[in-house]
Each structure stands twice: as structure tokens, then as C-alpha cells.
Amino acid sequence: MNSANPNPLLYLPDMQPEELNYIQSITRDLTPQQLEQFVYLYRTKRKDNQTILIVALAGFAGFAGIHRLILGQIGMGILYFLTLGFCGIGTIVDLLNSRSMTNEYNQRQAFESLRMVQMSFR
Known part of the structure; x- marks a missing residue:
């Protein structure tokens, strides 16, 4: 990654505006070297909205809860699997909320990546 251009959008082209x-708000005070490490870490941890939506759709084919497992919600993923996505109702709700669920997960991963970078440069 070229540290002369510290715009994370160039290295994560599928990011949504929010x-x-x-x-950008959490990485504004990072040095170019720290930003490079952050982007590398975050890119490996983040999830794509479309992927989560497609996996949630698989809930109707008997694979309910896989999207929850991918997002680190192990208990809910198992519960969805055992109840067939709360008889499909939970899967429908998750389809409607898949973007916000993915964004929340990605924000947690971004914050965790930021902390890891800050700790490694102390």
C-alpha cells in the first residue's frame, strides 16, 4: 500500500458511505504507517453487506443462522439453526436488517483493528 495516499477508500472499494x-473519523490521527497497518487488519476482518444478505437468504433453504455465525453471534446462530430462523420470521427480520447488522459488526472490527494498531506502535 502506498502511504503517500492515506485514503482507506482506495484499498477498500466496496465500502458504503457510512x-x-x-x-475516516477513527483513523484521522493515525500516521501513514499506522493507517497502512490498520487497513491491512481491517480488510481481513470486515464483512461485505451483500455476502451477509445472500447467506441470510440461505436461511430459507434450511441453513438458518449461518449469517449470525459469520457475524460472531454464535448463540443466536445456533438458536436460529435449531428453530429454522424462528420459523422464518427471524430470517425475514434479519434480511431487512442485514445492512445494519453488517455495519455494526464492521464498526466493532474497525475499532478493534484501531486498538491493535495503536498498541503495536507504543
Whole structure:
């Protein structure tokens, strides 16, 4: 990554505007080297909205809860699997909320990546 251009959007082209705004706000005080490490870490941890939506759709084919497992919600993922997505109602709700669920997960991962970068440069 070229540290002369510290715009994370160039290295994460599938970011949504609200995710980009959050990333820019938390990385504004990072040095180019720290930003490079942050982008590398975050890129490996973040999830794509479309992927989560497609996996949530698989809930109707008997694979309910996989999207919750991917987002780190192990208990809910198992519960969805055992109840077939709360008889499909929970899966429908999650389809409607998939973008916000993914954004929340990505914000947690961005914050965790930021902390890891800050700790490594102390």
C-alpha cells in the first residue's frame, strides 16, 4: 500500500458511505504507517453487506443462522439453526436488517483493528 495516499477508500472499494465516514473519523490521527497497518487488519476482518444478505437468504433453504455465525453471534446462530430462523420470521427480520447488522459488526472490527494498531506502535 502506498502511504503517500492515506485514503482507506482506495484499498477498500466496496465500502458504503457510512462505513467510510466512520473509518475516516477513527483513523484521522493515525500516521501513514499506522493507517497502512490498520487497513491491512481491517480488510481481513470486515464483512461485505451483500455476502451477509445472500447467506441470510440461505436461511430459507434450511441453513438458518449461518449469517449470525459469520457475524460472531454464535448463540443466536445456533438458536436460529435449531428453530429454522424462528420459523422464518427471524430470517425475514434479519434480511431487512442485514445492512445494519453488517455495519455494526464492521464498526466493532474497525475499532478493534484501531486498538491493535495503536498498541503495536507504543
